[in-house]
Structure formats: C-alpha cells, structure tokens
Amino acid sequence: MSPRTRRRLTRVAFNALAVVIIVCSVFPVYWMVNTSLLPGGVVSSPTPHLWPDQLTFDNYADVWVEGGIVSALGASFAVTAITVVASLLFAFAASVALSRYRFRSRRSFIVAVLVVQMIPAESLIISTFRILDGWQLINTILGLGLVYIALVLPFTIWTLRSFVDGIPVELEEAAMIDGCTRSGAFWRITFPLLAPGLVATGIFAFIQAWNEFLYALVILTRPEAQTLPIWLRAFVQATKATDWSVVMAASTLMAIPVIVFFLLVQRRMAGGLVAGAVKG
Template sequence: MKKSIQSKSKMKHVIRYIVVSILLIWSLFPVYWMLNNSFKNRIEQFSDTPTFYPNQVTLENYMTLFLELGFHKALLNSLLIATVATTIAVFIGALAAYSLSRYRFIGRKGLLVWILLTRIFPPVTFVIPLYEMMGNAGLLNTRIALILAYIAFNLPFAIWLLIGFFNEVPFELEESAMIDGASPFQTFRKVVLPLIIPGIGATAIFTFITAWNEFLYAMIFIQSPELSTVPVALSGLITEYLVLWGPMSAGGILSAIPIVLLVYLMQDTFIKGLTLGAVKG
C-alpha cells in the first residue's frame, strides 16, 4: 500500500516536472533563438537549414546597431524616460494611496472608482486628448511629453496597488508615533513607508516595465529619431522592402537586459512585495 502511494506521488512529481519543463522551453526558446540569431551573419540567418548555434560567431549585428543605427541613443532615452516617469508615479502614488487608505472624506469612494476607471480604459483612448494637450503646451517631440503621458497612465495603477499595501499596516503603529510627538508626515515617512518598501519595489518594477515597453505614445508624440525610445527604434528596422533580422535580434536582447537586471537586483523586494499581506498572523 505504501509503495503504491509512493509510486503515485513520484509519478505526480514527474508529470509536474515534465509540464513545467515544457512551459519553460516554450517560453524561453524564442529568447534563445533571438540571442542565437543576433550572433549570426546575414548568410547564415537566411540559410535553408536552420542552425541552433552560430557556425561562426560575429558581432556585426551589434556593431551595425550602435555604429550605424545609433541604437544607444534609444536605450538612453528609454532609460531616462522610464526612470523619471516611474519615480514620479510611485512617489505621487504613495502619497495618494496613503491618504485614500487612512482618511475618510466625502467622495472618497467615488474618487476610487474614478481612478479605477481611468486604468480600465486602454491607452489608445487617451491618445487624442493627450496629443492635443501636449501640442497646446508645446511639449510634442520632447521627452517631457512621454514622461507626463506615462505618469498619467501608470499613476492609477500605482495608487490602487499601493492602497492594498498601506491597508496591511496596523494603524496602531501610527497612533503610537503620534503620541510620541511625530507629525502625520513624519509618521508616514519614518513609520509606514519603511514597512511597505517591498510593495513600493514591486509597484516600481511593474511601472518601469510598462513605461519601458510602451510603443504607441512614443511613436505618436516623438517625431525626431534622436529622441526615439527602444520600441520605436526597433520598429524602424522593419521597412517596406527589408527587415534587418540580425540588428533587430541584437536590439531585442539589449532591450531585455535592463529589465532582467532590475528584476534580478530587486528580486527579494519584488517577491516580498507580491506576497505582502498574503499571510496574516
């Protein structure tokens, strides 16, 4: 009887590992193929027989990307825009989420519903009004236009996500700090904020990824190639008569590196943020 139970348990584990392995291969193989393709020359890329590794490793795709196409400018633009937009969105979102979590006032529920509705609509619905606003303010074809657009789009998400984290902090901690003479802002900054650092880290990662990968606003608001972001620069490698598969694969790999590094460096904070409040004592 015990052997039968153990064999069933082992079989379940084997099936689980097989399923997980298939899903991993399905997810990671396109990334591997893109990396593999980025080190091939043009002749090998269009070979009738696909190769799972370069017969002759070359860096010409990366050299073309930087020396001829100026891809480093797009990387710097995306890094600057995404970082500034994320910082401002998370900062304002934390203040707004704290006030909505702790204070009760007339119209609070309506404000929460309005914030949620602005996040439900797809980004394309806001393109025309934002374009007109940026044009009237003289901000079109500037990095500021994208930063403001990304803040407007990511702020509702940051607020709703952070409200849940603030709700998990016991109000008694703040009352104790206020009894000791701390002001409301000091209580927020020195007591509450350190406790939700994992939540802020998780929110920042999601917000940064959204801003980094955004394509629609970047394509419409920016006309100068010097100010293009990574998604727009990569789309420019597809023309009517030619697709630069090698540089595009190299650009895809390079564009993924900042996200991978960010998640790797903040993985502990990210995991704690995702599980914060999942287990209550």
C-alpha cells in the same frame, strides 16, 4: 497504488509541467540572443541553428555604430526615469491617503481610479496629442513622460493601496505607544514593509515606459527624439530587406536594461517582506 506513491507521481507531474512552462517561456529569449550572434546569411538559410556555431558580434557593432541607437537609448532612459519616479511618488501619496485616512468622496475616488483603468489608451490619443500640442510639448521627453505617468498611475495607485491595506495599522499604533510620532511610526515601521509594493509597481512602470510604442510614435516625430521602440521600427524600415540577425541584436540590447533593473531590485522585493519588524 498507495497514497504515498500517488503523491510522488503527482509531484513529478507538476514538476515536469513546470519545466515545460519554463522552457516555453525562456526559449523565445534564447532564440533572440542566438539569432543575434549568427551572420545574416546563416539566419536566412533553411537550416535552423539551435546554437551560435558561427559566432559573430558584427550585428551588435552594426547596431551600435551605424544604427544610431545611442540617442534613442538616452531618450528611453530619460522618459522611463521620469515615469518611474513620478508615478511612484504620486501613487505612494495617494495609496497612503486612501488606506489610512477617511475623507469625503474617498470611495468615489477609488471607483474613478478603477474606471480609468478600463478606458482603452488608444481612444485618448487624439485628445492627448491636442493637449500636448497646446502646451508646446510635442517632440519632448517631458510631454511623453507626462503621458506615461497618466497611463501607469491608476494601476500603481491600485496596487500600492492593496499593499498598504495589507499592513496592519496596529503596527504603527504599537510604535506610537513606544514613543514614536505618527510620522515616525509610518516611516520606521510601515514604509519598509511597503518595499515589495514599491518594487512591483516600479517594475511595472519601468516596463510600460520602456516598451511603449503607440504614444511614442504619435508624440515623438523627430528622429533625434525617438525612443528605442520607435527607433527599432525606423531602423528595420531603413534596412529595406530585413536583416533579422541585426534586428535581434537590437532587440537584445533593448531587453538588457529591463533585466538589469529587475536584478537590481528583486532582492529588495524579497527583503522588504521581513523588514520593519517591531520588537516583541
């Protein structure tokens, strides 16, 4: 077998493997959407339906009208927005300070950030609840938002610091030689190049806040204050016998904002790689 034929077969094998991985990753999502578009009786039948041959939107109507998803949707949007904005602001300031400045205890702070990431979040539930209870923040979006910020901040700081370290400081120095101030060089040259890091950490913070279940279950005990994961659990329990078509419809509605958010920022994630170039 010639080397060219061997390379071609290897390429075909890797492409086939990639197709299998993509199909295995996409199929659960497709099955969720497909199930949400079928009547409950069809879903519970022993015969599988690989496509919505009995298309219906009644499941979505049941979730939207009778399920009370609107209040849970508003609570999830509020706590997610607080988490994403605050965590990006704090992580951005901390990552720039750690990467661009040398100060006492800098290395200790970096190690502390890494150690905090290793602590299981479940071990902090009781102490977190008592702190929020003392601050009168139980059953509040602000209280849950503070918890989520504390949970995602170590990872966002660590990730953004890597992005800042990857941008040569010589770019800022070149801009300063051309007449920019230090702050002007940072905002005009370095900050645009940080767009991929900001988007990546923003997506992480968004998904963590949107899908988090345990802390929301402990902190938000009032039905009107519950986020979508807690609402879905209560909704399933309220239906007695689980209607999987309705559950899949609710799960699909929960997944849509994450997909939309990613589609909105994915261009910026790629565009930031070439933004902020200096003149030659």
